[in-house]
Ligand SMILES: NC(=O)C1=CN([C@@H]2O[C@H](COP(=O)(O)OP(=O)(O)OC[C@H]3O[C@@H](n4cnc5c(N)ncnc54)[C@H](OP(=O)(O)O)[C@@H]3O)[C@@H](O)[C@H]2O)C=CC1
């Protein structure tokens with residue numbers, strides 16, 4: 001990275017993952033600060049990453065090039081209104097909050113470069129994926145800096161339209177929970193079929209991991225990989241037919257529609 005200073009406002013799970021990723025990439029501890037109300041969390045960040053921490057958000061952002069807003073969406077407005085008088089004109093805002101638009105952030109913080117991102121929790125293992133959208137005030141160099149922050153914890157993909165962040169939230173922001181749900185259901189079904197619970201869980205988890213790696217590393221698509229598992233008139237076909245008779249694809253579409261609608265609704269409710 002071209003050595004920008006990065007300040008995190010709110011240093012919970014997602015911010016701690018990003019800080020860990022940046023440090024692992026070789027970003028100096030002196031280039032990172034964080035503000036956080038919890039004294040234990042501040043001590044943990046200092047100890048684990050050697051970064052300066054602050055109880056006061058205004059102190060933390062002094063002189064920073066990039067300011068990562070990583071508080072819950074419900075308190076974003078109050079945090080921004082408190083932060084606004086402390087901001088310098090060229091500081092870039094990177095918000096990772098679900099459902100808070102660039103327009104709302106500019107309403108609260110004044111006109112400035114804003115990048116909105118939707119990461120996901122596998123960022124904890126640096127296996128995350130994020131969608132990013134930049135407003136018109138973000139320069140190419142600032143976009144590259146924002147991308148480097150998010151790519152420290154996984155894949156970072158730029159979007160052309162801000163509204164697409166609702167879809168990203170539905171697919172990958174919330175997505176880890178869908179796979180956990182499938183693992184839970186497969187574990188319960190395996191147990192029902194007579195396996196010890198621990199064995200059923202390990203089989204389910206390792207199968208998810210192996211399938212995801214195959215889908216990620218293979219040069220054929222998921223549909224072809226599925227076909228290769230599915231012997232004619234075999235066991236997989238029996239299971240897939242049962243999924244499809246139950247409306248699996250329609251249900252997935254409905255679930256993702258509900259998540260995307262909720263993301264848009266949150267933006268409406270919290271963006272005033
Ligand atoms: N979790 C997820 O799967 C995803 C989350 N996000 C977004 O990331 C953001 C952060 O989420 P996550 O890290 O999970 O949440 P956390 O609750 O772990 O982190 C938020 C942190 O902000 C701190 N905080 C509270 N009030 C203030 C304040 N006034 N000033 C500064 N910091 C404050 C909290 O401290 P305390 O706990 O002491 O209140 C907490 O440590 C959210 O906006 C969420 O939408 C995005 C994608 C996925």
Ligand SMILES: O=C(O)[C@@H]1CCC=N1
Nearest residue numbers: 098120169173174175
């Ligand atoms: O459930 C939520 O609202 C947040 C956003 C994406 C993942 N968690």
